[in-house]
Amino acid sequence: MHGAFFCFSTAQGQRILATGMEKDIKSLFLSNVAQVVGSPSALVVDRAEGNYLYDPEGKDYLDFISGISVANLGHGHPTVVASVLEQVKKHMHVMVYGEFAIGAQTKLAQKTLEKLHPCMERVYFVNSGTEAIEASMKITKKYTGRSQFISFKNSYHGSTHGSLSIQGSDKYKGGYYPLLPDTHQANFNDFTVLEQITSKTAGVIIECIQAGSGYIPAYPEWINAVRARCTEVGTLMILDEIQTGMGRTGHWFAHLDYGFCPDILCLAKAYGGGLPLGAFVAPERYMNVIQADPILGHITTFGGNPVSCAASLGVFKGLEEEESLMESIPVKEEMIQTKLVHPNIEKISGKGLMYCLWLKPAIDGFEVIARLEKCGLITNSFLFAENAIRITPPLTITKDQLSFGLNSILDVINDLS
Numbered sequence: 246m247h248g249a250f251f252c253f254s255t256a257q258g259q260r261i262l263a264t265g266m267e268k269d270i271k272s273l274f275l276s277n278v279a280q281v282v283g284s285p286s287a288l289v290v291d292r293a294e295g296n297y298l299y300d301p302e303g304k305d306y307l308d309f310i311s312g313i314s315v316a317n318l319g320h321g322h323p324t325v326v327a328s329v330l331e332q333v334k335k336h337m338h339v340m341v342y343g344e345f346a347i348g349a350q351t352k353l354a355q356k357t358l359e360k361l362h363p364c365m366e367r368v369y370f371v372n373s374g375t376e377a378i379e380a381s382m383k384i385t386k387k388y389t390g391r392s393q394f395i396s397f398k399n400s401y402h403g404s405t406h407g408s409l410s411i412q413g414s415d416k417y418k419g420g421y422y423p424l425l426p427d428t429h430q431a432n433f434n435d436f437t438v439l440e441q442i443t444s445k446t447a448g449v450i451i452e453c454i455q456a457g458s459g460y461i462p463a464y465p466e467w468i469n470a471v472r473a474r475c476t477e478v479g480t481l482m483i484l485d486e487i488q489t490g491m492g493r494t495g496h497w498f499a500h501l502d503y504g505f506c507p508d509i510l511c512l513a514k515a516y517g518g519g520l521p522l523g524a525f526v527a528p529e530r531y532m533n534v535i536q537a538d539p540i541l542g543h544i545t546t547f548g549g550n551p552v553s554c555a556a557s558l559g560v561f562k563g564l565e566e567e568e569s570l571m572e573s574i575p576v577k578e579e580m581i582q583t584k585l586v587h588p589n590i591e592k593i594s595g596k597g598l599m600y601c602l603w604l605k606p607a608i609d610g611f612e613v614i615a616r617l618e619k620c621g622l623i624t625n626s627f628l629f630a631e632n633a634i635r636i637t638p639p640l641t642i643t644k645d646q647l648s649f650g651l652n653s654i655l656d657v658i659n660d661l662s
């Protein structure tokens with residue numbers, strides 16, 4: 246029955262079961278895969294290579310978002326692929342987290358710690374960003390004996406219950422209450438938070454560049470003051486570097502440029518080099534709370550999957566071998582800042598290769614994103630920045646490619662103006 250497919254109706258609507266699925270991936274995606282938006286772009290991606298995605302007809306799309314902030318070395322980077330293949334041949338999953346000494350995991354923990362401040366002593370591997378945040382919150386509660394959390398307005402830290410509780414907007418919380426009690430959202434870059442952080446506060450969840458609100462960089466003096474206040478009152482500072490990590494700001498991790506050390510560092514996205522991987526990193530004294538009274542304080546089957554860890558090691562190696570990638574970020578940043586000037590552009594915000602283009606109300610951001618996709622450029626929106634375009638290309642993007650993308654954005658804005 247090659248190429249044939251069967252349709253039938255269910256109570257929820259029409260469901261399509263197919264053989265020869267390649268025939269119509271788009272409609273199968275829309276009917277069989279659970280949807281989170283009303284009208285997704287449903288671009289059918291056949292393959293991805295370097296800084297481009299390709300549809301089944303071979304049309305190329307320049308990747309201006311790295312899907313999102315994941316493919317820092319572009320797609321199919323030879324060093325990452327080689328590392329993954331080598332690991333697949335050795336072994337894939339063999340045991341739940343924390344029982345066996347898995348080579349890829351162990352080497353990755355060592356490599357990660359090598360890039361961080363010596364105050365960081367242990368790495369715990371999970372599968373995603375939200376899991377890293379959840380586990381960090383658990384550790385923080387147990388270590389401090391407190392339960393209050395402070396996060397920041399318009400921040401996004403994940404979609405599971407703990408992360409949702411600290412999300413910096415009520416927009417996506419409706420229908421999911423009750424969430425965790427005693428969670429508070431302060432204003433980002435506002436010094437009044439220093440008074441809100443007290444000896445009752447277990448943890449502060451913070452970002453160096455707040456992603457969900459439109460890539461807003463923290464003022465160095467502000468984030469350092471938050472660090473100092475946390476130390477003063479015994480509150481743990483949980484730093485979310487899920488988007489800013491792995492060279493995206495021109496540093497291995499953004500906080501290294503700010504000059505402070507968090508208590509717990511959360512990683513994911515580019516850390517896994519395109520495979521699912523997250524981690525939280527902390528001094529041993531904090532990690533000890535999940536090892537005793539009772540043991541198994543946080544466990545996961547697939548956390549630190551050997552193949553994902555191998556991909557991550559490949560990203561570290563690739564970035565070490567191509568030092569120029571991080572070094573070239575300021576030049577590319579300047580291109581973004583100087584090129585994106587137009588009467589219908591309100592402003593741009595960001596740092597490193599993470600930029601937000603804020604449009605004036607005359608231009609509809611979603612229309613810009615849709616038109617750009619048709620022109621072969623992949624961009625995206627933000628959760629909490631209204632009428633804005635996300636620009637976070639792979640670090641491997643060339644100046645010519647960047648120029649093409651920025652010109653395409655201006656062309657579309659011109660067209661709509």
Ligand SMILES: Cc1ncc(COP(=O)(O)O)c(C=O)c1O
Nearest residue numbers: 373374375401402403456487513
């Ligand atoms: C800053 C930040 N934190 C946490 C998360 C959650 O990560 P994940 O989607 O891997 O759960 C995201 C995801 O977009 C993020 O951007």
